[in-house]
Amino acid sequence: MANLPHRTKSRPVPSLTQEMTMEILSHLSVKDLLRYRSVCKAWRTLIDSPSFIRMQLKCSKLGLFINGQQNLYWLDLDTLDSVDRLGESIVSLMPPPDTGYMGCCNGLIIATDDTICNPSTRNYMKLSPLSMVIGFGYDPLIDDYKLVIEAPLCGTQLHCVKAKTWKKLSCSDAFSKNYGYHSGHAFVENRLYWMVWSKASCTRFIFSLDLQTEKHSTLAFPFDTKTTCVFGPVEFEGCICVVRCDTKATNLPWSFEIWGMRDHKECDCSWTMLFSLVAHDSDSFYYVLPLKYYKTTNQILLKIGYKLFLYDLKTNTYEPLNVPFLAKYERVGAFLGVQSLVGF
Template sequence: MSNIPHELIFDILSRLKPKDLIRYMCVSKAWYALIHNQDFIKAHGERSIKTNSTRTILLQVATCPLDFISLPFDNDEMLGTATKVGRPMITKYHLTNTVGYANGLVAICNYTDKYIALWNPSIQKLKKIPFTTHEPHAHPPSPDFRMIHNYGFGYDSTNDDYKLVAIVHFGDGEDVTLSFQVSVYSLKANSWKTIQNMPCGGFSLYSDYLMFSNGALSWLMSKLDGEDQYKILTLDLASEKYREFPIPDPVDGGDIEDYTPDLGVLGDYLCICLTLYDYRRDVWIMKGNGVTESWSLLCSIYLLGKPLLFSENGEMVLLMMERKGYNRLYWYHLEKKNFKKACRLRRRPLTATICRESLCLLLDDDPIKSSKKRKFSNE
């Protein structure tokens, strides 16, 4: 193989799946070094995104220990066979939750042992990050004092860094918000830091989830005085600056108090679902720069379903819906407004995350220690 140009080997290997590349690291020291190379890992990830390949739906199911199931899909209509992809952590209780995803890495919060696991299911690599600590002088101790941790995860392409964001909510026994503290963990620096607090303006966190899209984390805020008013707050991971914008107005001009908002991500767009009285769901996507006019109504569905992804041609949306005691996946055609069954899930998932296979976290290997454990062929 020494006669084969390095560029050709680089190109061929970058087309392979991560699990195959892990095996091929044993071919030679040169291949081991190449697959561990940062430029190769980035090129492999960029090719996966460009070719829209190795996509899966990662389902977290309610088992103890925690189980994940991978459901691959390659085209607009056919889904593959669901398979177990491993148990990234062992816990006594179901106090775990998926809090984010970026470039093949899944962030899982372990509330029992107080850490976040960055897990790459395609190569079974895991890195544990302890919870952020709050400033000890932030609040005096009291019997009713409590803290709630909310976490989000995303990729800062400007600095080529993966970041966790922690919003620590300080409150009392009557659910009165005292203050917030926001911290950011950098995988590159391997440390937490406290950043400027978010602009609340009489609003508090509405949901526990921070959604990652286009280099920023976004979350829903609701009015503290009991009025049904909402806004979206966004933190840019590169600049670490905040921006806020309104949610869309109801389609029929009704009162927002009749709707339940739910923030998510659909494709490359920030998405919000407004559910009316548990029978109609209006799905909006953000196509602009964070103003009311940037919201575009995608569809109104009279069966409640969570939108997961667009089909490759953009004509359909994959929905996860509960029917007759089972979670089922359906394709919904945006123009024809009809449904087509995709598959039935045998176990009810807690979360569903759209993933791509990648080599992220492979560089956490110690090349010297790892090479001693591996047996290479002659170069």
């Protein structure tokens, strides 16, 4: 009789703790996490828990939401080739490419009809149709999202989304009396920034509001805004960024200057010109906005008009972003953001 193989005693497989499970799951995509909620009740409870949602948000990667004519996509900024199609049903909540939008904060966006939504989870909530959202951001002290809203009869108000509270800002009367509002905003380090113009001098400024302390200040541009066309402010690599275009140039090529400010105090604004750009003769330049800097290739991802380009700082040249699905769209809307499980 042949000798039977020696049987070794099997070792028990160590079970994963909840902390280990949360750590592993937090690195998965939102699309996978939404599917894994159906695995069992325990996973559903874990994935829906506030602590896991915060952990997943910390692990989330910054990408680019791209709004085409029929679909909404999310593009991985590191590879520039991993595209996640978020579907058509959420597109009705998104603005068309040729209109404004409020950008993204922790995966939440404000759509053209003042709808706050999470395009990754497809949750949304309608805001008051009688108000205009100026900007929004997150207050970590109270774990809530705050909207700065201009209401015709109530002035400038602060709306806490989760708490569902409204409050008139102390700067409301001064803001309405002295300034006019330009669309677009940036949210950096608990502060909202947006461009305003002085009703007295027609000079443009940047209005800054701390969402935690509700203190406000005005920041001067690094150039004369009366003789130039100005875009921004936007966030770019942690900086507050504005773009200058000389409106005196009646013929192409136009030149653009991109200025950035990393830190500011109420009495001291330190601007630095980051780079400049000269347009191709054949391009129709509505505006130029920087999105991301790639250190290894020394390139910058730009939104020029309604298209995306990579600008090479070494050669001072730019080429269209080579992503196959973009070829079918003549123009797109695009803004930075992450995919998250954040709700309201």
